Amino acid sequence: MDNRTETLLELYYANELSETDAVELRHLLDNDPEAAAEWKWQQQIATATRQMKLEAPAAAPKQPLRILIWSSLAAAAALAAWAVATIFMPQQPTVQEAIASSFEHYPNRMSFKALDPTAAAEVPADVIRAFQLYDDPAQYRAAAEALGTIASKYPDHPEYGFYHGVALLGTQNYLAAADALQKTTLSDGPYRVPALYFLGLAQSGAGRYPEARQSFESYLKDKDGIPYRKKAGEMLKVLAEK
Amino acid sequence: MNGAHDELADFRRDPNRGSKAINDHCRPKFIRWGLENHSINGADLEDLFQNAFLLMMHNIQEGRLTELTGTLCTYLFGVGKNLIRAFLRRHRRTDWLGENTPPESPGNVQVAADISLMSRQTSDNLWKDVEALGEPGRSLLILTYKEGLSAQEIADVMGYASAEVVRQLHKRARRDLLLLKAKKVLDKQSYQILFLFYKKNLSDDEIAEQMGFSGPEEVKDRRLECLEQIR
Missing domain, CATH: 1.25.40.10 (Tetratricopeptide repeat domain)
Incomplete structure (x- = not known):
């Protein structure tokens, strides 16, 4: 998909598409199967996300950000814990x-x-x-x-x-x-x-x-x-x- | 260290107390300001403020908000104004097709109807894949498709350096989502074609050579068939 198609789709979803842009977009969708496929895909994502809401981060920021090394270790530990929990423990629902x-x-x-x-x-x-x-x-x-x-x-x-x-x-x-x-x-x-x-x-x-x-x-x-x-x-x- | 920076540090130390202070003091101010300056009702303003607050939490947690130029409340107003702008655009959408529908190909109404039906059927499952994407992809997609923010507005509210950064992240989120879905519904070879094209950025020529197809045209046809299958 070329940059122009990307731009037109971005304008469309931000409700900033002018009538001239709309004609151009329709022309592209008619003549470029790649653009039409991308359009269909984004329409599906749009339908799915319209049912969703922004959510709070998984964990509230209780502490200041740690230094990178600590974060990497913590991330590795969290991943291991998650893997163990996923395999051996019953699934706990998320807060939402x-x-x-x-x-x-x-x-x-x-x-x-x-x-x-x-x-x-x-x-x-x-x-x-x-x-x-x-x-x-x-x-x-x-x-x-x-x-x-x-x-x-x-x-x-x-x-x-x-x-x-x-x-x-x-x-x-x-x-x-x-x-x-x-x-x-x-x-x-x-x-x-x-x-x-x-x-x-x-x-x-x-x-x-x-x-x-x-x-x-x-x-x-x-x-x-x-x-x-x-x-x-x-x-x-x-x-x-x- | 100025007062504003202290406020951010205080919030990081005790987000519960910080949230309460924002809710008690900033939220009513924002709602009042919104009611006085925009034709938006109170319930919508509450939603917009809540979204601004959630974005602020993400930005703090993910390290994109590390310094304040004003107070947290000023910051929330800044985020909220972007959300309001998009909200107003969404509600004053130019009805350039005469029926407020997405662009569809002239003479191709059936395709549009199919898309609509297909969308309804698949969106129930697709949202689970969007959830599986995690952050920031999840928020980026919601801000784009549900809230109607432009790339520049998303950069502003999520604390990214530029609209171009947002476009790249957005593209990556769409691609990852596509591959997540492709993995579930396609056979191994079809998935491989999409994987090489979207994830490895190989051209149709290169994919043809690597996977033994007759040429780029065959790859392109296969690719579009795959997309039809998963969409």
Whole structure:
């Protein structure tokens, strides 16, 4: 593939292709099988990567960078350990995989959900709308925004912050989710304990492993920490290696 | 040693505390700034900030961010601005085909439909190969194809010296991904053709000579057949 084709494809994916460039690209794809093959390949990669997200580095940078020799030795040791682990040990899921399998939609327990339409009219429309969005996990992104708005507008309702945190977690926005859930864990009420579990997930996603361990442990120690007990234990196992 | 350098050193020493400080102070500032200056909603700005933060973590860990000219928050704003620029381009994409579809060959609509169907079927498996690539290939591909950054913007946010460096890394990532997939689906001889061409940079002439084909044309045909098979 020549440089011009490379340039045109780069412009295309960066959304910088002009109409003239587009005509040139189409002409190339029609007449150059190598360019057409490369185009197909990049389209496949694009489809696959559009389902992916940037992730935190495998290990948080706990120490300053070491000198090169140390790094080489450490890399060799890590490789050997990895080989042994791969061959002889059962595979432990990665943190991201563990979060994906541990996260579940927290049911909407708002009382107005069960009320008749007349009673529901006493609840502000923006609150009802936010929870309608929350009830559909496909709408987490919009729900997170709407719940964030009502959580700030109605600070007397810490539960809104909790659902805001869960929705943010559903969009894998871990930093913001941890922030929202942390506030709920400091409040009193029925959402404090489940918030500990979801906070642990958010902190795991943000690479804040020691804090995540602490949150899961607090959840397990609490007498009300029942529904997610097994999953919290599994997360602790995954985090033990971090 | 200036204050900014100390901030980076502090972050390396205690990334958990550093992350918390960024989340408490820098994130809200970035979201506010984004809301005031761009027509992007809060949830998208949260995503963009999170990506900026993750890129910063990678850059620190992989030694591409060793010195700060301002604060970590200023650095994150710099990364975030590049991400915002790409985001806005993505959402204001010129609909030069009239239907916002990728370029397809006139009179070759069936090929485009096949590509689309094939893409849906294979992308489920291909992402696992992208995962297997590791860093920086994984992030490079996501920034290019999902976030829509140019090579220069990727160089800026990932701390590479130039767009050309990014192009080379990108090419290598695509090639490694292709060979990963080829190894799974092709017979040994077909894989060898692709390996010599993409990894060893041999010409079709050289491959013909080395593998006993009649000439470069035969190699080229075989190569394109192989690509059809794995794509």
